[in-house]
Structure formats: structure tokens, C-alpha cells
Amino acid sequence: MKTFLATLFLFAATLSAADLSGNWVIAQPQNDGTSRNTYLNLKQDGQRITGTIRVTQFFYKINDSTGGPETYILQASLMDGHNERRTSYTVRLAGDELHVTTPGRGGAPGPDMVAHRAPAGEGAYPARIELPALHKVPANGLAKTPPMGWNSWNKFHGRVDDAAVRGIADAMASNGMKGAGYVYVNIDDTWEGERDSAGVIHSNKKFPDMKALADYVHSKGLKLGIYSSPGPNTCAGYEGSYGHEQQDAKTWAAWGIDYVKYDWCSARNLYTDEEMQAVYQKMGDALHAAGRPIVYSLCQYGRADVWKWGPEVSGNLWRTTGDISDRWQSMLGIFDKQNVLATYAAPGHWNDPDMLEIGNGGMTDTEYRAHMSLWSILAAPLLAGNDLRDMPPSIMEILTNREVIAIDQDPLGKQAARLSQSGDQEIWVRDLAGGAKAIVLFNRGGDTTKMTLKYADAGVKNISKIRDLWAHQDVPASGAEFSANVPSHGVVMLRLSE
Numbered sequence: 001m002k003t004f005l006a007t008l009f010l011f012a013a014t015l016s017a018a019d020l021s022g023n024w025v026i027a028q029p030q031n032d033g034t035s036r037n038t039y040l041n042l043k044q045d046g047q048r049i050t051g052t053i054r055v056t057q058f059f060y061k062i063n064d065s066t067g068g069p070e071t072y073i074l075q076a077s078l079m080d081g082h083n084e085r086r087t088s089y090t091v092r093l094a095g096d097e098l099h100v101t102t103p104g105r106g107g108a109p110g111p112d113m114v115a116h117r118a119p120a121g122e123g124a125y126p127a128r129i130e131l132p133a134l135h136k137v138p139a140n141g142l143a144k145t146p147p148m149g150w151n152s153w154n155k156f157h158g159r160v161d162d163a164a165v166r167g168i169a170d171a172m173a174s175n176g177m178k179g180a181g182y183v184y185v186n187i188d189d190t191w192e193g194e195r196d197s198a199g200v201i202h203s204n205k206k207f208p209d210m211k212a213l214a215d216y217v218h219s220k221g222l223k224l225g226i227y228s229s230p231g232p233n234t235c236a237g238y239e240g241s242y243g244h245e246q247q248d249a250k251t252w253a254a255w256g257i258d259y260v261k262y263d264w265c266s267a268r269n270l271y272t273d274e275e276m277q278a279v280y281q282k283m284g285d286a287l288h289a290a291g292r293p294i295v296y297s298l299c300q301y302g303r304a305d306v307w308k309w310g311p312e313v314s315g316n317l318w319r320t321t322g323d324i325s326d327r328w329q330s331m332l333g334i335f336d337k338q339n340v341l342a343t344y345a346a347p348g349h350w351n352d353p354d355m356l357e358i359g360n361g362g363m364t365d366t367e368y369r370a371h372m373s374l375w376s377i378l379a380a381p382l383l384a385g386n387d388l389r390d391m392p393p394s395i396m397e398i399l400t401n402r403e404v405i406a407i408d409q410d411p412l413g414k415q416a417a418r419l420s421q422s423g424d425q426e427i428w429v430r431d432l433a434g435g436a437k438a439i440v441l442f443n444r445g446g447d448t449t450k451m452t453l454k455y456a457d458a459g460v461k462n463i464s465k466i467r468d469l470w471a472h473q474d475v476p477a478s479g480a481e482f483s484a485n486v487p488s489h490g491v492v493m494l495r496l497s498e
């Protein structure tokens with residue numbers, strides 16, 4: 001009898017439980033005048049909930065629900081290239097509000113968020129636009145050597161604004177960075193505002209006047225870069241260029257933009273990795289049609305063998321991996337993926353192992369010297385990622401070592417390859433214009449270690465000059481080999497000429 005009553009009670013509770021069906025929005029207003037909106041479009045059928053969840057760059061489908069009648073756990077996933085991404089949302093109805101939590105860091109529940117009912121259709125995911133046939137986009141003739149400059153993301157993330165960019169441009173123009181070759185001042189994600197009724201993109205409150213900002217940066221003898229995504233949203237959930245490629249390229253050209261980083265992000269919800277080339281071709285065509293010289297930076301985390309087709313879409317650089325962070329292991333993990341890509345770098349188009357972390361505080365100066373040396377021997381773009389308005393002399397010295405930068409910018413444009421590896425010690429060699437070679441003796445181990453380079457192994461027969469690029473000294477060019485004690489996590493970098 002007791003069981004019967006309990007069942008009856010549960011049945012009645014289920015019947016009376018309010019229905020979660022409908023469109024729900026969690027609106028998170030930002031201090032830039034935009035709002036990060038998360039949409040849960042739910043359909044309840046008894047104790048089962050289906051539907052979709054749209055959050056920043058992700059559009060999930062709900063596959064399964066458990067719990068009820070009060071609290072439900074929604075299991076959702078999406079296909080991201082060849083991998084499935086999963087998430088789970090816990091939802092509880094309380095009157096007119098839906099209380100939502102997602103697993104936070106380490107699996108602990110994240111903060112309680114409140115969703116309200118939204119009109120049907122609001123936040124609906126746009127339909128897929130079919131892609132054009134592949135063709136070659138004319139090369140833009142830019143980036144004959146790897147681009148050099150600064151990018152806001154690593155240090156500022158969403159905190160970048162007009163004042164910060166002006167301050168960085170002022171610093172760059174006056175502190176020796178510009179003199180050393182750094183020229184692009186690149187605004188990453190979070191500058192985007194809304195589109196107007198004609199579909200024209202506007203910057204948000206943090207950037208009151210992009211044209212004026214570009215004029216200011218240009219007045220310093222520098223160039224201005226911007227960021228977008230081929231998807232409906234950028235990675236941070238801001239407005240992307242989806243369906244507005246030509247319009248956005250024209251707007252950027254009219255503002256005076258000189259560099260565009262184009263980040264896959266939410267395009268993952270509409271296109272497969274195999275379709276990436278066509279997606280990036282659209283913006284390549286749009287930039288070409290816009291008629292302004294604009295460096296085209298492809299950011300899609302090294303997927304779909306981008307190095308094989310990047311030049312076809314007029315890409316000047318392409319990311320080879322996921323995001324760097326300011327840790328030795330992150331820098332090393334990225335570095336270890338570069339050797340196999342050496343043959344794809346050439347004047348006009350470069351492998352991009354991501355922006356520099358030098359000066360952000362998570363590595364030692366020795367490690368930052370290694371970071372600078374390795375990126376330079378790889379012919380990587382050198383985009384400083386620290387606060388250039390406020391950096392100690394030791395960091396300034398690393399970023400502006402002109403002898404190391406000259407290796408990065410060598411006009412032959414050849415990326416280094418690993419010459420040898422023995423335990424934690426590696427020797428890298430890069431061909432330079434005029435038959436010279438750059439060498440990095442790299443000690444990734446925990447102790448200072450003596451390393452030896454046999455000149456014959458590096459392919460240099462009659463050496464007339466050896467230069468130590470960090471000591472800024474010539475080394476006597478006698479004998480058949482060079483030896484040095486290389487510090488833990490450090491390098492010795494040389495230039496050998498015949």
C-alpha cells in the first residue's frame with residue numbers, strides 16, 4: 001500500500017511538475033555593452049528532455065537527460081572536427097526561472113546561473129551556407145619575412161580596449177621594439193559589437209572609433225590588426241563574420257586594418273575539417289576584393305593539414321597547434337610539433353607556433369631566451385604577447401635581440417630542422433641567405449650540460465666567422481667543433497658563416 005501511494009505521489013508530482021519546454025536565455029552583460037547569451041532550447045516529453053544548447057562558440061545537441069521531476073542533468077555533445085566534445089548541464093525549474101549549472105574546473109559545479117524564457121527563435125543557430133568550389137586565391141604579396149608585432153590575447157584577453165592599444169602603440173614606437181622590427185599592433189577577440197540593420201559590423205564600447213584608432217597607430221609608423229571568425233561567433237562568443245565575409249573585409253579595409261587573424265571557433269558547428277579550405281578561401285577572396293594589403297592569418301589550431309593548402313587561400317601564416325600558455329611545458333609541447341613542418345614555410349607563408357609569452361611571468365628569463373631563439377630559428381611570426389608598456393629591461397633585451405631577430409627575418413625564409421637529438425639535448429640548424437647557418441644548442445634537461453657541435457655535421461666547410469647571438473661576441477673559428485655549457489632549459493645560439 002505504501003509503495004502504491006509513493007508511486008501515486010510521484011506520478012502526481014510528475015504531472016504537476018512544470019514543463020521545461022521552450023527557449024531559455026542566460027544573459028550575461030559585459031562591460032563593453034555586449035551581452036554573452038547562452039540559449040537552452042528545450043523540449044520536455046515526460047521525464048525526458050531533448051533540444052540544444054548554444055554557448056559562446058559551441059552549439060550542443062542534448063543526447064540524454066537523467067533525474068527529474070525537479071532537477072535534470074542534461075548530457076550534450078557536438079562534433080568538433082573528428083572529435084566529440086561533451087558537456088553536461090544541470091537545470092532546475094523554480095517559478096519562471098531555470099537555474100542552470102555546468103561542471104566547473106575539476107568537475108565541481110560551476111556558479112548558479114539563471115535563465116529566463118526567451119521568444120521562440122531568438123538565438124536560433126543560423127542555417128549552413130553552402131561553400132564555393134575550390135580555386136586559388138591570388139597571393140597578396142605580403143609577409144615576405146615572418147610578421148612581427150604584438151597581439152593582445154596572451155596578456156589582456158577580454159580586457160583589451162582602445163586606451164590599451166594606443167598605449168601599446170606608443171610604447172612600441174618609442175621603446176626600441178619598432179626599431180627592432182615589430183610593426184603590427186593586433187587586437188584579438190572581444191572588440192566586436194553588434195551588426196546594424198544593414199549587416200555592417202560595429203566595434204563595441206571598448207573601441208569607440210576603429211578608424212580613428214587605425215589612424216593613430218598608423219601615425220606612429222605602425223600597422224593595426226584585427227580578429228574574427230568564419231563562424232557565427234568568435235571563440236569568446238562575440239559576433240563572427242559568418243555570411244558577412246565580403247562586408248566585413250570591406251569594413252576592415254575602410255577602417256585601415258592591415259592584418260586579420262581568422263579563428264575557426266564556431267565554424268566547427270557548421271562545417272567539417274575537410275571543408276576548412278573552402279571556408280578560409282571565402283575570406284581570402286573577400287580580402288582580395290577589398291583591395292587593401294591585409295596580412296591573412298589562419299587560426300585553426302593546425303587541423304586539416306593547413307600547411308598544405310594555406311597558400312592556396314592566400315594565407316600568410318597558419319597556426320600549427322592549439323593555444324600556447326605561459327608555461328615551459330606548453331611552449332615545449334608546441335615546439336615539438338614543428339620539426340615535421342619545416343618544408344612548408346617560405347617567404348609569404350609561414351608556420352605559426354602561436355604568439356610569444358615572453359615577459360608574462362610564467363617562465364624564467366633563461367626559458368624566455370629559449371622561446372625567442374626557438375621561434376626565431378623556426379622562422380615563426382614574432383608577435384609579442386606581453387604588456388609592452390611595462391616590461392623589465394631583461395625582457396626588453398630578449399624581445400629586441402637584433403642578432404636573433406635577424407635569424408628569424410632571414411630573407412631565404414627557410415625553417416630550421418633538427419640536426420641531432422641525444423637525451424634532453426638537441427641541435428637545430430637553419431640555412432640562411434648567402435650560405436650561412438643559424439644553430440641552436442638546446443638543453444631541455446634539468447642540469448647544465450656540455451654540448452658539442454661538429455661543424456661538418458652542420459654542413460659548413462670553411463668557417464670564417466662564428467657569432468654567439470646572446471653573448472653578442474665572436475667565437476674563435478678554429479678547430480672542427482664548438483663546445484659550450486648550456487644551462488638547463490636554455491640555449492646557445494650561433495651564426496656560422498663561410
Ligand code: GLA
Pocket residue numbers: 153188189234235236263299322323
Ligand atoms: C582561440 C585562439 C586564441 C585566441 C582566442 C580568442 O583560442 O586560438 O589565439 O585568439 O581564441 O578567443
